[in-house]
Amino acid sequence: MNNTLAMTVDQGNRSVTLCFDIPQCDRVYFSTLPEKVQTEVWQRLKQMAFVAAAKKVNTACKQVAASLKSFARGFSWQRIRALFYQFTKGTDKFAAGDWRILVNWSKVGASRSELSPTFIEFWRMLCEQHQRVTSSAWRQLVFDIWRGRVPFQIKGKRYQQIPGYDVWPEAEPETDLPAGWSEGNLYNYTPDRYELAAARIGIQKASSLGFKIRTTRLGLKIGEFMEFDDHEFNVKVNFPGQMRSMRPRCFGAVDALSDCMFSMVIKPTFWDMDAQAKQVLSEKDFMWFVVAVLTHRGYRADIGTMLLVEHGTATVRGNKKLRIDNPLRDDFEKRIFDATGGKVRVDRGGRFHTKANPGQFAPPSGGNFRFKPHVEQFWRMLDDWLDAVKGQTGKGRDFAPEEMERTDAYNNKLLKVAQAMGVEDASKLILPRMTFDDFTNVATKVMGLINDDPDHACNSWEKCGFITKEYRAELSSTWNPLALLAREQHEVQALVSQSDLHFRVRRMTRAEADRTGTTELTPLPFEMIPSLVGPEYAGRPIPVIGGKFQFKDWRLGPDPLVFVAQDSSGHPLREGERFIPYCNPMSPDALVICDASGSVVSVCPPDLEPAKNDEAGVKAAMGAKNHWQAVKLAGQRARHAPAGSDVEFMKRHNAAVMDGKTVSPEDRQRQRNVKRFSGDAEVLAENTKHQTPNTKEDFSAEALL
Known part of the structure; x- marks a missing residue:
């Protein structure tokens, strides 16, 4: 066949130059068509060029039809002649020589249909205004609008004709409907499920069907988000x-x-x-x-x-x-x-x-x-x-x-x-x-x-390095980290290196992955709780009773909460003194107390409450009590330490008397002084070393002092 790309054809009183090629400006659009349609268009362009170059159109069309009988079933020479005249004279939509005349639009898809774009938009609007099903829109179009043939109004807008048509469209004998108006064909032009969901329900519902932003955990750090x-x-x-x-x-x-x-x-x-x-x-x-x-x-x-x-x-x-x-x-x-x-x-x-x-x-x-x-x-x-x-x-x-x-x-x-x-x-x-x-x-x-389950599908896990290598010395033993293999004997090391049954690489669990970075986090001190929440979230002032703070919170249960009343140095607080408490009901494991001015005094730990059968816990509680008592009485013992020597002297003297031992002159004189003077025994003992009265007349407090 003739491969001429352009040719001038006489059409009565005028000549038309036909191009038997795809213009460069249409190449991108042409490439979007199905491959079979593209191949068919190229073949028809060659056929049109062959017929146009022939002296007789009918003879050329018969030759083309004869060559197509083996693979183009039902393509008669009359059909080729009709297509040639459409191509050379043009149609209502396309000019003469336009390659789109040769396209079999039934093989292209709904988007290339011959329905008017204005009508398609009108049909989409009808579909979107029906909240449940699209079939209601088709019934409204056919039975209410088209067969009514009267001006109509939709959502406040009045129409004299159906958009996309200059006059009311006529029905085709085969379907008793306008061309392309069958329910199945119009469904090809309905809005997609995202558009329908947005129109019928809203953006939030439609968001699950539309464009989504994908993110990855790769590059994050523990505690960053x-x-x-x-x-x-x-x-x-x-x-x-x-x-x-x-x-x-x-x-x-x-x-x-x-x-x-x-x-x-x-x-x-x-x-x-x-x-x-x-x-x-x-x-x-x-x-x-x-x-x-x-x-x-x-x-x-x-x-x-x-x-x-x-x-x-x-x-x-x-x-x-x-x-x-x-x-x-x-x-x-x-x-x-x-x-x-x-x-x-x-x-x-x-x-x-x-x-x-x-x-x-x-x-x-x-x-x-x-x-x-x-x-x-x-x-x-x-x-x-x-x-x-x-x-x-x-x-x-x-x-x-x-x-x-x-x-x-x-x-x-x-x-x-x-x-x-x-x-x-x-x-x-x-x-x-x-x-x-x-x-x-x-x-x-x-x-x-769930946190300890290694069988999960978290994405980018291996890329984040969340894998662990383990070994086991025997098939019945538990898995150990591979880092501990260096402590094993040479036989075990050789066994692990040679057998896959003793070695494995697995994904970390969520908890294991989380523990890799928790040491990099910085907890806020409990002392900052009052400044975080403000004074309106403080509790009522509570007193120190028995060295402890005790109160109830209905949000935490019927049992009272008990905390050790101590200052920031660990010393017990004064009995009966009142403080303003801050206790977090979401984690009541510490009590922050403030004075009347709102200044933080200390963070009090919870009081130990071990079970009776918890021997270690009971001993720890007793140790805490002894420590509290020792610290509580430390000042008192320091204040009364001098009086202790008098008690020791009394015990030593009485023991000597009961044992029949000789009492030294110094102890005998001190005994008389203690009986006749109620002053400080330590001062008396110190003075008797330097001056010892011999008679009753010489004994006086002034002499001793």
């Missing part, structure tokens, strides 16, 4: 003193590098009978939780630490102005910043509060849970591991056990009966819900199991 969050367990438990079972709540903190939950505090949920509402965790509780993390775990004093919090309960306020409706200090963030020298900062992440399009009202503000992915996925794992304990509520309303309502009623009935019974009889009842203490122990244990 800490994620905080609150969580409500999918379990109902019985709380002390409550007449109904409820779901416990907790705070948790996860390190972004190690993925380890290094702190979790579970708190009971109480029911307020007056307000008929649950008393849940508050921002005040979260403030104390952050203080506990900074004083126990610490922060990075070299590169700083970022606290990732949310905008809800687990948040840290940063405004200096104190809001009336917020009991938490709004300058808590600034206090943390000042206490750490600017090394600890707070980031709350973004919020979903923008509308998807101008036709919507702005949605209520909501946080982005993907801002804290590590702590969020840890909650999911924790709930998965706890899904076999009693009292499951399901991960949502649609997954709640059907028996839950009746089980709650029976459990609450037993709680009321138990309250009227004695403690011994009530303990015999079998309740369908766990106690709060039992659940706390189980949840804490499961958290430790």
